[in-house]
Amino acid sequence: MELLWQLALSLHFLLLFHHSSLFSSFPLTNRLPLNHSTTKTDYHEDERHALLKFKESFMISKHASQNPFSYPKTASWIPTTDCCSSWHGVQCNELTGHVTGIDLSSSQLYGSVDSNSTLFSLVHLQSLDLSDNNFNHSQIPARIGELSQLRYLNLSHGAETTFSGEVPHEVSQLPNLLSLDLRSYIGADIPDDPINHLRLKITTLRSLIQNSTRLKELHLSFVSISSFVPNTITNLTHLQQLSLSYCELYGEFPIGVFHLPKLRVLNLEYNNNLSGMLPNFHSSSLISLLNLKGTSFYGSLPASIGNLNSLYWFSITDCRFNGSIPSSIRNLTQLERFMLGYNELSGEIPYSTGNLTKLAHMSLIENNLSGEIPRSLFGLENLESLVLGNNHLKGEVELEMFLKLKVLTDLDISYNNLVLINRKSSSNLTIPPIEALDLDSCNLSGEIPSWMMNLTALFYLSLQQNNLQGEIPLSLFQLENLESLSLSHNLLEGQIDLNLFLNLKNLSFLTLSHNNLSLISGKMSLNNASLPPLEVLDLVSCNLGEFPVLIRELDALSYLDLSYNNVKYLPNWIWEKRSLESLSVSHGSLTGEIPTSICSLKSFVYLDLSFNNLSGDVPSCIGNFSQFLQALMLQGNKLVGRIPQTYTVGCALKIVDLSENNLQGKLPRALVNCQMLEFLDVGHNQINDSFPFWLDALPELKVISLRHNEFYGPIRCPKPCTFSKLHILDFSRNKFSGTLPPEMIKSWNSMMMSNVSQLAYEDRVISFGGKSWIIYIDYAFTMSNKGVVMSYNELQHLYYMVAIDLSSNRISGIIPDVIGELKSLVLLNLSNNMLSGNIPSSLRKLSNLEALDFSLNNLSGNIPQQLTELTFLEFFNVSFNKLSGTIPENGQFSTFQENSFEGNQGLCGVQLLKKCEDHGMGSMPQSDGGQDSGSSSVQFDWKIILIGFGGGLVAGISLENAFGRNFFAWLKRMRIFKGRNLVF
DSSP, X not given: OHHHHHHHHHHHHHHHHHSTTTSOOOOOXXXXXXXXXXXXXXXXXXXXXXXXXXXHTOEEOGGGOOOTTOXXXXXXXXXXXXXXXXXXXXXXXXXXXXXXXXXXTTOOEESOOOTTOGGGGOTTOOEEEOOSSBOTTOOOOGGGGGOTTOSEEEOOBOTTSOOOEEOOGGGGGOTTOOEEEOOBOOOSOOOSSOOOOEEOOHHHHHHHHHHOTTOOEEEOTTEEOOSOOOGGGGGOTTOOEEEOTTSOOEEEXXXXXXXXXXOOEEEOTTOTEEEEOOOOOOTTOOOOXXXXXXXXXXXXOOGGGGGOTTOOEEEOTTSEEEEOOOGGGGGOTTOOEEEOOSSEEXXXXXXXXXXXXXXXXXXXXXXXXXXXXXXXXXXXXXXXXXXXXXXXXXXXXXXXXXXXXXXXXXXXXXXXXXXXXXXXXXXXXXXXOOOEEEOTTSOOEESOOGGGGGOTTOOEEEOOSSEEOSOOOGGGGGOTTOOEEEOOSSOOEEEEEGGGGGGOTXXXXXXXXXXXXXXXXXXXXXXXXXXXXXXXXXXXXSOOXXXXXXXXXXXXXXXXXXXXXXXXXXXXXXXXXXXXXXEEOOSSOOEEEOOGGGGGOTTOOEEEOOSSEEEEEOOGGGGXXXXXXXXXXXXXXXXXXXXXXXXXXXXXXXXXXXXXXXXXXXXXXXXXXXXXXXXXXXXXXXXOOBOOGGGGGOTTOOEEEOOSSOOEEEOOXXXXXXXXXXXXXXXXXXEEEEEOOHHHHTTOGGGGOSOGGGGOOSOOEEEOTTSSOEEEOOOOEEEEETTEEEEEOSHHHHHHOOEEEOOSSEEEEOOOGGGGGOTTOSEEEXXXXXXXXXXXXXXXXXXXXXXXXXXXXXXXXXXXXXXXXXXXOOEEEOOSSEEEEEOOOSGGGGGOOGGGTTTOTXXXXXXXXXXXXXXXXXXXXXXXXXXXXXXXXXXXXXEEEEEEESSSEEEEEEOOXXXXXXXXXXXXXXXXXXXXXXXO
16 A cells, blocks of 8 residues: 555656646756756865755755655765865756756755845855745845845745745846746645745736846646736736636736736636636647646637647546537547536537547546437547536447546546446457446446456546446455445335445445345454544445444444435444544434433534434533534424523534424523524424524624414514525424514625526535535425425525525514515515505515515505516415405416415406406405496595404494495395305
C-alpha cells in the first residue's frame, strides 16, 4: 500500500509540473539556463558568503517539499567549492561572475524568509525559484523590490507550506519581470472552502500590470484578490499564461483577454462570482488551455470555438452556459480534455465528436442534452473517461458497445432515458481496464452481466434503479479492489449471507436496499481475519428480522440505514460505536423507549427513528448530546411528555421533525441556539403554547409546521420580526386568533421571489466521515393541498412548494392586500376561519399559485375578475361565504365545479347553472320562470350575514324599511333561496 501511495504521489507531481498553467510552472524554454556549470571560475566572494548565510537560515526537512523527487540542493553548497560551478541550483553570468539565477525549488527547506535575509543582497539576480519549500507562513518581504533585475520570480507553494499575509506592493515595481508565480498547488483534493493565505491588493495588481508590460506568465491562483479584473490587463500583449483560479474575483471578465495575441493558457477556475461570455475566437488564436470551471460565465458556445486549433484542455464545468454544442468542435483535433458538465446545454451530442481522435476525457454530466449517444464515440481509441450522466439521452444501446473503448477506465451514463441492451457475453470479449462504472437508472434488465466479474481493476460499481434480476453472482465477491458497490432498487432475489461481503477487503460503501433479497447476518467467526473498512452500509428493505451482529465489528462504520425492515430492537452496543455518525431505522417495528445511552454518541450527525412504535419520553439529552447533530427525525411514534428544553449554543441542527406523537407542554425557546435550523415540524401533537415569535431569531428557517396542536392567541411579534427565508408555514388546526399581520407578511422575502428557482435549499446534504459520503436529507412533509392531504417525500418538491396554511383557526379581520406580493406562493389556505371583507384583487399577482382555499369564512363582495390571470390555478374554493355577483368565466375558472362556490347565496354564473341578469348596478340572480313584475327597476342595498350552517343555511338579512313587501316578494321568487330558512 505504501508503494502505491508513493507511486500515486509521484504521478501527481509529474502532472503538477507538466501542466504548468494549472499547478506550478517551471522556467520557460527561453529562460536563462539554471544549471550549475559555467566556463568562468571567478565569482564574487560577497555573493558566495550571502548564499551560505541564506543556507544557514534554514533547516532541511523532507516534509518541507511535496514533490516526491525533492532533494536538498543546498547540501552541495560547500564553502571550499566554487559556487558557480559546483553548487546545485546556482547560476552565474559567464562574463561577470555575478550570481544571476537561484533555483531551490523542491529543496526541502524549512524556515522563514525575513527582511534581514542575505538573499536580497544578490542584486544581479534575474531568476529566483523558491517553490515547493516550507517557509512557515512567513510574509514575502518588501525588500523583494530591491532585486530590480528579476525576470523570473517563483514563490509558489503547497497548501501547508505557504507564504502568508499581504503580497508587498514592491512586487509590482520589478520592470523587467517576465514571469511571476505566487500560487498554491493544493493538489487534486481541493477542500470546499480553501484558505487563501496570500492577499493581493487590487492597487498592487494594477501597478503590476502597468509596470511589468512585458509579462509572459502571471500565476496568482489561490491568492485572495477579492476584486474585479482590471481592464488594463488587456494591455499585456506579451502574456502567454494567466492563472487566476480561486482568487475570489467578481464582476465581468474583460473579454479582450481572450484576444491577447500570444495567450496560450487561461485558468479562471472557481471564481464563483466572476461572469462573462466567450467571444468569437479568431483563427489566429493560440489558446491551448481554457479553464472556466466553477465560474458564472454564461451564454452559448460560439461556433468560432472551432478556430482554436491548438486547444487541448477545455473546461466549463459548473458554469451557466446554455444552447447547443457546436458541430465545429470537429476541428479541435488536439483536444484531450472536454469538460462541459453541470451547465444547461441542450440539443444533441454532435456526431463530429468522433473526429476528436486524441480525446481522453469527456464529461457532459448534468445538462439537458437529448438525442442518442453518437456511434462515432465508440471509435475514440484514446478515450479513458466518458461521463454523460443526468441528461435526457435516449435510444437503445448495447452495453457491450462500450467495451470497444479499449483504454476506458471511467464510464458514467446514469440517469438518462437510455435502454441498455444486456446481451449474453461471449467468452472471448476483450475487457477494457474499467475502474469506475456507473449505470444507474439505465433500464438495464436481465442478470448482472458476467463480464463485469472480469473487471479486476474495478473499484466503483453502481447499478442502482434498474431491472436487474436473479441472484447476486458469487464471482462478484472476487473483485478484490472493489471499494463501492451499489445494487439498490432492482429486482435481485435470493437469500444471501451478509458475511459474504466481508471477502471484499477494500469495500467501504455498500447499498443493497429495495430488492427482493433476504439477508441473513449469520454467525461471526472472524478468526482474526481482516474486515473491510466499511463506512456506509445501506440495507433498507432487505427483509432483515434482526439487527446484523457483524455491524458490531465494523470499526469504521459511519452510516447505517436499516429502514423498512422488521428489526424489533436496537442492541445496547450500538450506542457504543464511536465511529457511527448516521443511524436510520425508520418505518420498522422498533418498540420500547429511546435509551438514555444514546447520549454517549457525541459525534452523531443524523438520527432517524421515525415511524416505529417507540414510546416513553424523549431523552432530555436529545437536543445537546452531540454538537454535530444536524437531523433529528422522531416523527410517527408514540412518544409522550415534553419536548426536551435544552439546546446548547452552537447547536448544529438543520432539521427537527417530532410530528405525529403525543408530545405536550411548550415549544422549547432554547431552539434559538440552533442558528442553522431550516426545518421544524411539531405537527399532530398536543403542544399548548402561544405564537412562537422567537423563531424569527433563526436566520435559516424555511419550514415551520405547528399543524394540529393547541397553539393559541394572535400571530404577532412584540417587536418587528421577519422570517425572511420562510418557504412553508403551516399553522392549521390550532386556536390562533386575531387578525393577519400585514407588517409581518411584508417581511417574508423568500415568498416574494418571482423566480421560484431561486428558492433552492442551500444545504441539501450532510457530509460526514471525513470523506465524500453524503446524506441527502429527506424533507418529508405532509400538508393539505387542493383539498387533499398530501405527502411530499423528496426535497425537490419543496423547492417549489411555497405555501401558507392557516386553516381551521379563529382568525378574523380582512385578508391583507400585501399577500398579493408573495409571488412565489403555490398554496394559500385560509379556510374555516372568521375572515371578513373582500377578496383582494392584488392576488392576481400570485402567478405561481396552484391552490386557493378561502372556504368557510365571512367574505363578501365579488370574486375579483383579475383572478382569471392566475393561469396555474388548479384548485379554487370559496364555498360557504357571503360572496355575490357574477363568477368569472375565463381562464381556469371555466374548469371549477359547483362545489367551489356553493353556500354563497348572492353568486351566479355558469358554474352554478344560474344565469345572471344585469340591473345596472351589478348582476343579480335571475329567475328561470314567470313574470318579474317591476323587479328590474328596483335598486337597493342588501347584506347577507352568515350566522351558522347545518342542515340548511340560516341567513339574516338587514334591509332598509323603504323596500317593504315588494322586496320580500322578489326574494320568494328566486330559486337561490329554495330550500333555505329565511329569517326576516
